[in-house]
Amino acid sequence: MPPKEPTLTRPLRRSFVKGLLGSTSFWMVSGHSHWAEALAQEAQKPYQPTFFTPDEYRFVEAAAERLFPQDQHGPGAQTLGVAEFIDRQMESPYGHGDNWYMSAPFVQGPANLGYQLPFVPRDLYRKGIAGLETYTRQQHGKVFADLPSAAQEQILTALEGGSVSLGDVPGRVFFEQLRTNTLEGAFADPLYGGNKRLGGWLMLGFPGARADFMDWVNQDGEAYPFGPISLSGETA
Amino acid sequence: MTKKHADAIVVGAGWAGSILAKELTEAGLSVIMLERGSERTTAVEGAYPDSIDELRGAIRKRLFQNLSQTTVTVRNTIEQTALPYRQLAAFLPGEGVGGAGLHWSGVHFRVSPEDLRLRSSVVERYGEKFIPEGMNLQDYGVTYAELEPFFDKAEKVFGTSGEAYRVNGKIVGNGNIFDGDRSDNFPLPVMKDTFTASTFRAAATEAGYHPYSLPAANASSQYTNPYGCQMGPCNFCGYCSGYDCYLYSKASPNVNILPALRQDPGFTLISDAHVLRVDLDDTRSKATGVTYLETKTQKEVSLSADLVILSAFQFHNVHLMLLSGIGKPYDPISNTGTTGRNFVYQTITSSRVWLPPSKYTNQFIGAGGVGVAIDDFNSMNFDHGPLGFVGGSPVWVNQAGVKPIAAAIGTGGGGTPRWGSAYKGALIDTYKHSIGIDAHGSNMAYRDVYLDLDPTWKDAYGQPLLRMTFTWKDNDIRMNQYVVSKIEPIAKAMGATKANLVHLNAGQPFDTRHYQTTHLGGGAVMGTDPKTSALNRYLQSWDVSNVFVIGSNAFPQGMGYNPTGMVAALAYWAAYHIRTTYLKSPGPLVQA
Numbered sequence: 001m002p003p004k005e006p007t008l009t010r011p012l013r014r015s016f017v018k019g020l021l022g023s024t025s026f027w028m029v030s031g032h033s034h035w036a037e038a039l040a041q042e043a044q045k046p047y048q049p050t051f052f053t054p055d056e057y058r059f060v061e062a063a064a065e066r067l068f069p070q071d072q073h074g075p076g077a078q079t080l081g082v083a084e085f086i087d088r089q090m091e092s093p094y095g096h097g098d099n100w101y102m103s104a105p106f107v108q109g110p111a112n113l114g115y116q117l118p119f120v121p122r123d124l125y126r127k128g129i130a131g132l133e134t135y136t137r138q139q140h141g142k143v144f145a146d147l148p149s150a151a152q153e154q155i156l157t158a159l160e161g162g163s164v165s166l167g168d169v170p171g172r173v174f175f176e177q178l179r180t181n182t183l184e185g186a187f188a189d190p191l192y193g194g195n196k197r198l199g200g201w202l203m204l205g206f207p208g209a210r211a212d213f214m215d216w217v218n219q220d221g222e223a224y225p226f227g228p229i230s231l232s233g234e235t236a
Numbered sequence: 237m238t239k240k241h242a243d244a245i246v247v248g249a250g251w252a253g254s255i256l257a258k259e260l261t262e263a264g265l266s267v268i269m270l271e272r273g274s275e276r277t278t279a280v281e282g283a284y285p286d287s288i289d290e291l292r293g294a295i296r297k298r299l300f301q302n303l304s305q306t307t308v309t310v311r312n313t314i315e316q317t318a319l320p321y322r323q324l325a326a327f328l329p330g331e332g333v334g335g336a337g338l339h340w341s342g343v344h345f346r347v348s349p350e351d352l353r354l355r356s357s358v359v360e361r362y363g364e365k366f367i368p369e370g371m372n373l374q375d376y377g378v379t380y381a382e383l384e385p386f387f388d389k390a391e392k393v394f395g396t397s398g399e400a401y402r403v404n405g406k407i408v409g410n411g412n413i414f415d416g417d418r419s420d421n422f423p424l425p426v427m428k429d430t431f432t433a434s435t436f437r438a439a440a441t442e443a444g445y446h447p448y449s450l451p452a453a454n455a456s457s458q459y460t461n462p463y464g465c466q467m468g469p470c471n472f473c474g475y476c477s478g479y480d481c482y483l484y485s486k487a488s489p490n491v492n493i494l495p496a497l498r499q500d501p502g503f504t505l506i507s508d509a510h511v512l513r514v515d516l517d518d519t520r521s522k523a524t525g526v527t528y529l530e531t532k533t534q535k536e537v538s539l540s541a542d543l544v545i546l547s548a549f550q551f552h553n554v555h556l557m558l559l560s561g562i563g564k565p566y567d568p569i570s571n572t573g574t575t576g577r578n579f580v581y582q583t584i585t586s587s588r589v590w591l592p593p594s595k596y597t598n599q600f601i602g603a604g605g606v607g608v609a610i611d612d613f614n615s616m617n618f619d620h621g622p623l624g625f626v627g628g629s630p631v632w633v634n635q636a637g638v639k640p641i642a643a644a645i646g647t648g649g650g651g652t653p654r655w656g657s658a659y660k661g662a663l664i665d666t667y668k669h670s671i672g673i674d675a676h677g678s679n680m681a682y683r684d685v686y687l688d689l690d691p692t693w694k695d696a697y698g699q700p701l702l703r704m705t706f707t708w709k710d711n712d713i714r715m716n717q718y719v720v721s722k723i724e725p726i727a728k729a730m731g732a733t734k735a736n737l738v739h740l741n742a743g744q745p746f747d748t749r750h751y752q753t754t755h756l757g758g759g760a761v762m763g764t765d766p767k768t769s770a771l772n773r774y775l776q777s778w779d780v781s782n783v784f785v786i787g788s789n790a791f792p793q794g795m796g797y798n799p800t801g802m803v804a805a806l807a808y809w810a811a812y813h814i815r816t817t818y819l820k821s822p823g824p825l826v827q828a
Contacts, residue, residue: 073660099303114748206639206667213473217431224596
């Protein structure tokens with residue numbers, strides 16, 4: 001039977017790309033619409049990290065939740081699937097720094113001249129997490145994920161402020177990487193594994209892929225009335 | 237074996253290259269256009285809904301230059317070691333067919349007439365001594381009246397929406413009172429104001445300023461341009477800047493020129509062709525063709541040509557001139573040479589005001605070229621005498637469609653939390669109820685701000701990277717601060733509950749880590765004196781007369797307006813003089 005047309009509530013499912021997902025080869029052949037459908041399908045399944053070790057994954061889950069916590073404003077990183085998003089990104093061209101200029105020599109200079117380390121995102125996470133867990137055990141005697149929220153916040157504050165060195169990786173660099181990817185995971189289309197059930201977009205009032213606002217160009221400050229829709233047709 | 241020959245080779249398939257290729261094929265020339273990036277068409281990169289994916293688009297930078305192959309190095313001062321620009325951030329050049337013209341927003345300005353003769357204008361009003369030490373203030377060598385027909389032509393090709401103020405000396409509408417005279421109206425009616433734009437318009441009027449609608453190369457209705465290329469009406473989806481417009485509503489070379497050009501038997505487009513150099517003869521005063529690398533096969537290919545048009549992005553044009561030995565490289569110590577001289581940028585700072593919680597600004601609704609601006613503090617439109625700086629800045633609300641990832645990454649900082657619960661609350665409030673207001677201003681040229689070749693780092697093809705020496709100077713910082721202070725009465729009149737006015741600070745160096753603007757300029761400027769300009773007023777190299785260099789590289793200083801409209805007009809201006817004069821008798825159009 002041919003696949004049915006997608007509807008607003010039921011994303012189109014196809015299985016032929018199963019197994020290719022997450023691999024570089026998939027991304028390289030991904031310049032067509034099947035790519036969105038395949039990613040959407042993958043995002044529905046229970047997730048097993050492929051890049052992060054179980055311990056690293058626990059760290060990413062815990063740290064992302066502190067950066068973007070569940071609270072009165074709405075869902076946090078854990079509910080939104082941010083760790084899954086980051087793990088999947090590590091297997092994408094981005095994780096390998098595909099469009100970064102990575103030619104030597106690597107010379108450190110003033111911060112305003114930008115990133116000058118020989119590490120791509122995968123390296124930054126591997127080294128950053130190892131360095132931060134060493135620091136956390138020294139300071140608190142436990143791994144990050146087992147600490148109370150207040151201690152986790154204290155560590156992240158120190159990291160952001162630049163007072164923690166993680167060996168090869170300056171703490172601030174790792175913090176910015178983690179913060180950026182966490183926020184991407186909260187608000188990217190759900191087909192990348194985060195923003196589950198469009199929770200990030202609902203919180204902001206962002207309507208996703210509607211992309212047609214002729215009826216609401218100027219309604220004198222009235223809120224846009226329609227909820228979000230994802231690239232694969234999921235609604236909330 | 238003889239090399240393949242074309243009458244003209246055009247380097248770069250963006251706006252400038254597409255315009256020149258179109259004009260030269262119309263003149264009957266065989267034209268080969270080389271583009272180092274890949275082929276791009278709206279049917280592929282613009283296909284809905286993949287095209288409106290923020291992560292894949294503006295965040296992972298699908299349509300932008302791939303820095304892994306080549307980039308620039310940047311330093312603030314001559315004493316520093318320049319370091320590679322390893323990650324796209326401060327500016328975002330394009331790559332692939334369409335160039336930056338595929339991912340641009342669509343703000344389609346002309347030029348403030350006085351900006352074309354800024355040195356003369358400043359000297360006439362305030363005297364020579366008003367110009368700060370070390371500022372290379374120059375005229376373009378072309379007047380607004382001379383360029384007007386070409387601005388008009390570009391607007392008709394782009395399908396630009398707008399409201400004129402004065403046409404043929406007669407006031408016709410509520411356009412910008414500071415605009416130069418126009419020979420015709422905009423080809424399409426003005427785009428609607430978003431809620432934020434109408435709020436700004438009313439408040440700016442109340443504050444005593446003169447608001448006008450930004451001219452937008454986003455089609456307010458269906459349109460067929462003089463080439464027979466069609467555009468569909470814009471629906472304010474908000475995916476202009478950083479995206480290929482899925483509705484064929486935003487002007488791009490891909491939509492507005494290439495569909496016609498591709499049908500011309502005299503035209504050949506070769507993509508994935510990275511030009512390594514312009515080949516010169518032994519006298520170094522004549523180009524014989526170009527050599528490029530087929531990036532897919534890594535094979536070097538040489539082509540011969542009678543005429544070479546450099547129409548890559550601003551700094552790539554300068555890079556190619558330096559790599560090819562076209563003109564004398566600029567030396568800031570001896571103050572000699574012109575290739576790399578007068579490298580400029582723009583000053584841009586983004587302020588924000590918050591409306592009461594009952595008002596939703598729906599910032600995701602928008603179009604790249606749409607908005608309301610004031611020019612009361614741009615160009616020579618106000619008295620600089622007591623202020624003691626040169627230049628100015630429009631101020632505008634340009635709601636291009638704010639996406640959630642960009643909003644989330646940009647919220648916080650400057651003493652407010654960048655993560656945690658308080659951050660989340662601020663993000664939601666800011667996204668739902670705030671308005672961004674930009675001061676998008678000029679940047680003057682200085683003796684120690686320039687482009688040359690880097691001594692250390694190389695690109696993937698073994699050639700030295702281009703080196704930028706650039707920082708903010710006191711004149712421009714004070715200009716920005718003055719203009720930003722003028723936002724305050726507008727914010728008050730808007731009924732803002734809070735305002736965060738952002739300006740440059742004294743001594744603040746240029747920071748490559750945060751997006752500012754892709755409006756880089758200069759480095760191979762046009763002018764009337766071969767000692768201070770690389771190009772004559774027809775954008776022809778003073779040194780190699782069969783090379784024309786088209787782009788914002790020709791701007792002697794950075795203006796307050798977005799550059800694309802000016803680039804397109806200069807492209808048509810140069811093409812006109814190539815067609816009417818140069819081709820009949822090849823050689824210098826102006827004697828040095």
